[in-house]
Amino acid sequence: MTATQNLSDDEIDLGQLIGTLWRGKLAIAAAAALGIAIGAFHIANTNPTFQADALLQLEEKSGSLALPSSLSTMVDNDPRSVTEIEILRSRMVLGRAIADQNLDWRVSPDIMPFVGTMFSRYRFPVLSSALPSRFARPGDRIELENLVVPPSMLNQSFELIVTSETEYRLIFPDSLRLDGTVGQPTTLTETGFSITISRVEAPAGRRFFIRQVDERRAINDLRSRLSISERGRASGILEARLTGENRTENTRALEAVIQAYLNQNVSRSAAEAESSLTFIREQLPQAEQTLRTAEAALNAFRQEQVTVDLSLETQTILGQVTRIEGELADQQRREDELAQRFTPSHPTYRQLLDERARLEARLATLRDQVGALPETQRQILNLTREVELAQRIYTELLTRAQEVEVLRASTIGNVRIVDGASAAPLPIAPRKALILALSMVLGTMAGIAVVLVRNWMRKGVQDASELEKLGMPVFATINYNKDADTDGRRGGKLPILAFESSADLTVEAFRSLRTSLHFGMLDASTPSLTITSSHPGAGKSFLSVNLAAVAAQAGQRVCVIDADLRRGQLRRYFDLPRNAPGLAEVLAGDISFDDAVVQGSHENFFLLPTGRYPPNPSELLMRAELSKLIETCAQYFDLTIFDAPPVLAVTDPVILARNTGSTIFVARHDITPLGEVEAAQKTLSSAGLKFSGAVLNGFDPKKAGGRYGYGYGYRYEYKQRKQ
Known part of the structure; x- marks a missing residue:
């Protein structure tokens, strides 16, 4: 039987899993939306990548003339595509292309960190005006006509600041400043530096970074963007592709690579012919x-x-x-x-x-x-x-x-050029649809993971059976009511649900609790009840007030005493001032019980507030006046309810439990950990006491894995008879 039970516990409840995900649907949807937003931001903040391509044919003959068959035997007819691909990617070819088109020059605008690319691509009239003038906006660019740097300045960036439509200023790494004019060379004779800016399309204040990289670095960069493959097997057709952010520059660079390859191929064929002739x-x-x-x-x-x-x-x-x-x-x-x-x-x-x-x-x-x-x-x-x-x-x-x-x-x-270098008008990256779809999927998966982890880490009491396994009978389960949730209310009068919504299902649960306590306290020494919890926010004050209200509606004279002499807030249900006298003054002997007790909106409903918070709450409760107070309440009231502070925080609930007839523990559904319940039991047992029972408060069927959702669709309707 035990093995079967353990196997059942290890199995995944698919219905419960779906219910957990459904309850967390808002979190999952929010995570998916966040993922899409991140994907959209990535797309907007990433420069598009364009691709230029070209087709080459490796011909069988070395020349264009129809030569005799005896001559054709001198030439190897295999295309040797692999060899030609490696030649295309060689430093000999790429270095020649870089030198011809000055591909070792680098000009980049100054962009704002993190979001600068987006602001340099799109216009944001309001936000752009708030950016410093140094950062690039859409359309800002300069054209570099000539650049000569000494070897010591290779790979070093220097700044160009636009000062007017026709003038600029250069700032070198050693803080040297040099002013120049658009269209005219600017030189440093002592170092051999020379630069010519042919065009400036940017307002004053814009900043650009210029540098010339060494040949090896330029070759490696060009090689990383160049890909060559053969179309088909042994077809002799090579496809060359070059990617980059500048569509025009891609075409120009790829054309330079092809021309450099053709020139070396012609030179190689001429060299072979010269060798044979020799x-x-x-x-x-x-x-x-x-x-x-x-x-x-x-x-x-x-x-x-x-x-x-x-x-x-x-x-x-x-x-x-x-x-x-x-x-x-x-x-x-x-x-x-x-x-x-x-x-x-x-x-x-x-x-x-x-x-x-x-x-x-x-x-x-x-x-x-x-x-x-x-x-x-x-x-x-x-x-x-x-x-x-x-x-x-x-x-x-x-x-x-x-x-x-x-x-x-x-x-x-x-080698023959079949298709010259040309770039497609649309970018190949970023792939917007794929990124957005992937972002949504990843966001959804992250949301699901958060919901599942949060559900796994939640150790709160889930149902009454968990409390009963700890040896505490559960007198009632109080359903959650958002109108009665006072966690976010900092001031003002608090509503008493039993008076304002008597037909509510939560109030009906209080009536069930009233009945259970009526039979559960038959053997109690006094008709007094201590209500406590393990932590603040469990709802013990809400429980005390509404239990007293339904008992008063049933004809019992009930007094609620706010015994939390540190943070008591029951006065708010009666709209009493903060300095109203109460329990502290009665226990101190400063005022009589009759002068401190306050009648509520119902003739059988009374309240004794905390009074002024004393510096020694525990010492006050340990006085003999507490026993006298309980005896006095027993003479005038059918039920006295002490709203005590949390039992794990202070010793006050233990003192009250020793003097009252019964003690009830309030556990908040899905919040109060079972470990705290056990700790509260041990705290009372160390004093020779125990809880008379427990109440599961704030029960939410939606959080219970769908196991209890079938029984909460009804409502009681009451009709007032005409007099």
Whole structure:
């Protein structure tokens, strides 16, 4: 049974959870609204980010001319997109772009902390006039035409203050001041500093910050805003994107990057062509010498043998051998060129080696056939083959030299601009809809968390069963009534709910309490009752007055005594002055009970206020006059109610509980912790006393997790009979 009960306690009550969230709906809605407000503020206080983009195509050919197929074999046809992307992001390209467009200059207006960006973007006629004149407003800007700073001033900001439409003042970090005129250079000869402001669009008093950053920092900043990717796989189409707060500057900077990349690509292609041409020119003299030597050897052999004719079969073999040897020689040159750019593991290099192995195998077969010919035929064939091979190599080198000359003269690179740099009119950030939606979701989640944490941390009494588990019978549960809540009322007369709203459900609960006390005090020594609590604000005074009122309405003579000699406020229910005599004077013997007691608006309802607050409340209550007072009240009244101070604050309630017939503890729903209830019990038990029972005051069904909401929808209606 215990295990089942523990399992049930650990389970989440979904209905109670929903009820808790529903009760905190205002807090959740407020948190969501606050989240949206924060998101809107973030959007308004953040400069928009624009994006410029461009498309590049990596072409297969190095030049725009239709070159022979033999020349195209010199060039690698792979786009090598990854390599080109890294070149685009290199310091070589970005540094050139920065130098061309002066992207290392920084000009920024002075903005107010925290909200300055918003005030520099939007016009607030009333608020803007209250801002200092130094801070930027919408439309304020200056144009920098030239800036030269010495190395010692790199990365250092200096101030520019607009003094008039055509004049300004510079303030350097070392407090040096220099006046200048718009459109004219302003220089410091001793340092080499020079600046030219071409335009100023700001009123006098505006302040701007100017600096020139070093090349490495400018490159890193530009690289962080630049992104390059390939569209599709192996498409050879590169998309370049550049983000920033200035739409025009983004386009200009991206165009500079593209042009710098194109220039280096053209230079690289021209360098490759020049390298190939140099290699060919180095091989030409050697090829010519080889040709002359082979021709001389063939002529000498023919003169020696007088004449020798080659058979058809020998001529065929000679042609094949010559062709293959020429191809091998051509491949050797290609291999020398590829070895300067690639390793043997490159696919193009491996393909060349495989083709060479095939040709060498075919050449070996033909040489075996040549070995089977007659000696004379074999010699004339070899000599003729050497002449033709040397002549073919020499001719091929001459042709290749002319082709590379054409390639070098017509080089435009292997990159083509498909779409030039252009910026979209709308910003890409901040994404307003996403930020507002996310802010609302986060705000709602924060509100839910606050409601759940607040509900979890609340340790107040939730229902009467919790008090009964501590051994205190609950005489009644008093519903919360906002009209009777006196926490916010600092002065003036307080209403007695039982007289003003007799049909209210809360008053009906007091009638139930009256009945319960009638039977609960049958064995009491005197018809006197002490009402106390563990802390102020539990509602014991409200409970004392209204319980006395419903008892008086039932025909009982009731006297309420304000026994809180430190902070008693029952006089406000009777609209009595602060210095009205009362309990303090009666206990001190300065006045009689009959002279101090006051009759209320009902003939059976009486009040004994506190009187003047004494310096020794506990000592007064410990006098014998208290017992005499209780005996006197028992003679004249059917019920005497002592409104005592909190039991955990002072010892007065213990003294009163020892002299009165019963003691009632008042617990405030959802406020009074169970720990305080237990502490109050221990305080009385240490004096040999105990509470006769308890009253759960201020019970709010809406705060009870929906467990009690079904029984509070009715009202009693009373009709007055006609006399």
